[in-house]
Amino acid sequence: MTISKKVKDALSNASWVRRMFEEGEELKRIHGDENVYDFSLGNPNLEPPASLKKALKALADHPIPGMHRYMANSGYGDTRRAVADYLKEESGLPFNEKHVVMTVGAAGGLNVVLKSILDEGEEVIVPCPYFMEFKFYIENSGGDIRLVETNGDFSLNLSEIEKAIGKKTKAILINSPNNPTGVVYNQTSVEKLGELLKKKSRELGKTLYLITDEAYRRIVFDHIKLPIAFRYYPHTIRVTSHSKDLALAGERIGYIAVNPLCEEVDELISAIVFANRTLGFVNAPALMQRLVAPLQKNSVEVREYEDKRDFFYRSLTAFGYEVVKPRGAFYLFPKAPIEDDVAFVRELQSKRILTVPGTGFGKPGYFRIAYAVENRVIEAALPGFKEAAEKHRARKG
Numbered sequence: 001m002t003i004s005k006k007v008k009d010a011l012s013n014a015s016w017v018r019r020m021f022e023e024g025e026e027l028k029r030i031h032g033d034e035n036v037y038d039f040s041l042g043n044p045n046l047e048p049p050a051s052l053k054k055a056l057k058a059l060a061d062h063p064i065p066g067m068h069r070y071m072a073n074s075g076y077g078d079t080r081r082a083v084a085d086y087l088k089e090e091s092g093l094p095f096n097e098k099h100v101v102m103t104v105g106a107a108g109g110l111n112v113v114l115k116s117i118l119d120e121g122e123e124v125i126v127p128c129p130y131f132m133e134f135k136f137y138i139e140n141s142g143g144d145i146r147l148v149e150t151n152g153d154f155s156l157n158l159s160e161i162e163k164a165i166g167k168k169t170k171a172i173l174i175n176s177p178n179n180p181t182g183v184v185y186n187q188t189s190v191e192k193l194g195e196l197l198k199k200k201s202r203e204l205g206k207t208l209y210l211i212t213d214e215a216y217r218r219i220v221f222d223h224i225k226l227p228i229a230f231r232y233y234p235h236t237i238r239v240t241s242h243s244k245d246l247a248l249a250g251e252r253i254g255y256i257a258v259n260p261l262c263e264e265v266d267e268l269i270s271a272i273v274f275a276n277r278t279l280g281f282v283n284a285p286a287l288m289q290r291l292v293a294p295l296q297k298n299s300v301e302v303r304e305y306e307d308k309r310d311f312f313y314r315s316l317t318a319f320g321y322e323v324v325k326p327r328g329a330f331y332l333f334p335k336a337p338i339e340d341d342v343a344f345v346r347e348l349q350s351k352r353i354l355t356v357p358g359t360g361f362g363k364p365g366y367f368r369i370a371y372a373v374e375n376r377v378i379e380a381a382l383p384g385f386k387e388a389a390e391k392h393r394a395r396k397g
């Protein structure tokens with residue numbers, strides 16, 4: 001065998017998201033792009049703010065000497081200061097640039113954090129359903145994923161989390177707004193999670209980390225305010241990016257922020273900077289660091305995603321689908337009308353509608369719709385969703 005056993009195993013369980021996306025490409029080749037309704041990949045359909053393109057042109061026209069060179073592994077001081085100022089204003093906590101490390105997206109950031117804190121065989125608790133890449137990121141650093149069930153509405157189930165915490169636990173990784181459910185964890189649950197982690201850290205005599213993947217933080221609806229986990233637990237590490245909020249997914253720019261209230265913040269940041277370098281990222285893309293610094297309070301037109309959510313959610317529930325109403329991100333995670341989610345997704349695929357089975361997120365019986373697509377795609381796909389629901393309703397009698 002030429003490739004590693006671990007990678008071979010991972011490949012044979014290839015990501016459902018990628019599989020559906022690739023099968024979709026083939027369908028598009030046969031039927032034409034406009035006749036395939038692709039809800040497989042969470043790829044923002046909106047464009048970055050116009051101010052970003054202007055700044056990019058200004059930099060190209062008036063380059064800053066040295067702007068393409070290596071820099072400190074943590075990133076430009078100016079950019080980290082801009083992020084820290086934003087976090088300070090948002091949280092009321094004493095953030096400064098030393099608490100921030102710029103990363104190659106949230107994916108790069110998560111790998112860096114996990115490399116920094118995990119020893120071989122330590123566990124990271126992840127509420128399920130979950131973004132499947134988490135498993136690979138955790139295993140990249142020698143850790144093991146420990147899945148815990150969420151409640152029926154996909155909110156945090158604190159008693160399940162409490163039961164899962166043990167000697168091997170090093171961290172819990174939460175993602176809100178959530179991929180694949182779009183669910184947002186409310187203030188009470190985050191506060192209680194903080195209390196639980198404090199209690200368990202005391203009992204176990206060690207530090208448990210709370211890693212918050214906030215890649216969708218600025219994509220929230222219904223005027224809700226997201227809780228700020230930093231306020232409720234000192235050992236909180238936020239990982240986020242501008243892939244979704246500034247629609248820069250292909251540019252790979254994000255950051256890690258460590259709570260200034262964390263006692264071992266200096267050691268932790270040193271480890272994070274080391275891991276950023278030695279995992280081979282070296283530093284986050286230079287051009288992007290310059291461009292996002294002044295845009296910390298900007299985002300794409302979130303209202304557009306909210307309108308899509310409203311329209312799609314209303315239509316699906318009218319057709320009889322059971323769906324928890326998402327409060328953020330750009331995903332819907334309905335229950336499949338039949339037990340076998342893979343069979344149901346294949347059925348939709350026969351109508352040229354591409355979704356991803358819940359099995360791909362550790363939650364069979366459901367399927368994910370990524371609706372960051374043009375409205376005409378949603379409109380054109382609705383009859384297919386309706387037909388599929390009616391067929392199974394008729395069968396059940």
Ligand SMILES: Cc1ncc(COP(=O)(O)O)c(C=O)c1O
Binds near residue numbers: 105175178179213249
């Ligand atoms: C929950 C979650 N975390 C992390 C990422 C990775 O994002 P990035 O493009 O910032 O690496 C994604 C991407 O879809 C995601 O859905």
